[in-house]
Amino acid sequence: MAIDFSWLGYYVPIFGFLFVFVIMYAILSKTQVLGESGFVNSLVSFIFAIIFITFLPAVSYVQTIIPWFVILIICLFFFLVIVGFSQKDMDAFMKPWIAWVFLGFLALMFLVSAVYVFNPVFVKGIADLTGNSQDQVFESFRKFVISEKFFGGIFLLLIAAVTSWVLTRTVKK
Numbered sequence: 001m002a003i004d005f006s007w008l009g010y011y012v013p014i015f016g017f018l019f020v021f022v023i024m025y026a027i028l029s030k031t032q033v034l035g036e037s038g039f040v041n042s043l044v045s046f047i048f049a050i051i052f053i054t055f056l057p058a059v060s061y062v063q064t065i066i067p068w069f070v071i072l073i074i075c076l077f078f079f080l081v082i083v084g085f086s087q088k089d090m091d092a093f094m095k096p097w098i099a100w101v102f103l104g105f106l107a108l109m110f111l112v113s114a115v116y117v118f119n120p121v122f123v124k125g126i127a128d129l130t131g132n133s134q135d136q137v138f139e140s141f142r143k144f145v146i147s148e149k150f151f152g153g154i155f156l157l158l159i160a161a162v163t164s165w166v167l168t169r170t171v172k173k
Contacts, residue, residue, distance in 0.1 A: 012059075012063055013053055013059060016052070016053060016059050016062045016063065017049045017050075017052070017053045018049075019062060019066070020045075020048060020049040020052045020053075020062070021045050021046060021048075021049040022045075024044070024045035024048045024049065025041055025042055025045040028041040028044060028045060029041050057117055057118060060117050061113060061114065061117045061118070064113040064116060064117050065109065065110060065113045068109045068113065069106070069109065072102070072105055072106060072109060076102055
């Protein structure tokens with residue numbers, strides 16, 4: 001018999017508020033953009049969290065991202081446990097590319113979640129601006145994604161990333 005945790009769904013807006021408040025407070029305290037005053041940092045964080053909680057697509061975005069983020073963290077943990085048990089020297093395996101792969105998956109997760117949550121908002125706005133139906137907007141978007149322009153842009157982005165990496169890396173002697 002499974003335990004029913006569906007009652008937690010009622011508290012998701014509160015969790016979202018707390019999540020934004022804590023993250024904003026940590027960022028403001030660490031960067032000291034507004035100074036060292038804890039009161040100012042907490043007040044600004046509280047205002048950001050209030051604005052966030054009143055914008056329903058933002059709450060939906062966080063509700064979509066957080067479970068995937070937790071799944072990604074758990075997968076990373078299990079991957080590191082498996083590597084830790086299979087390797088004698090864990091430091092020999094831990095290279096910067098592992099962090100970059102993790103950050104790549106994280107960025108992809110944020111992007112896919114944003115498209116999933118905000119797509120109806122964008123499509124409705126584009127349909128209203130152009131006078132087309134939402135189906136026509138979806139069809140033109142689908143044609144764009146499978147076009148040479150899109151893949152050419154992705155290819156140029158990859159070339160720019162590799163070039164930047166090659167130019168900025170340090171050579172070990």
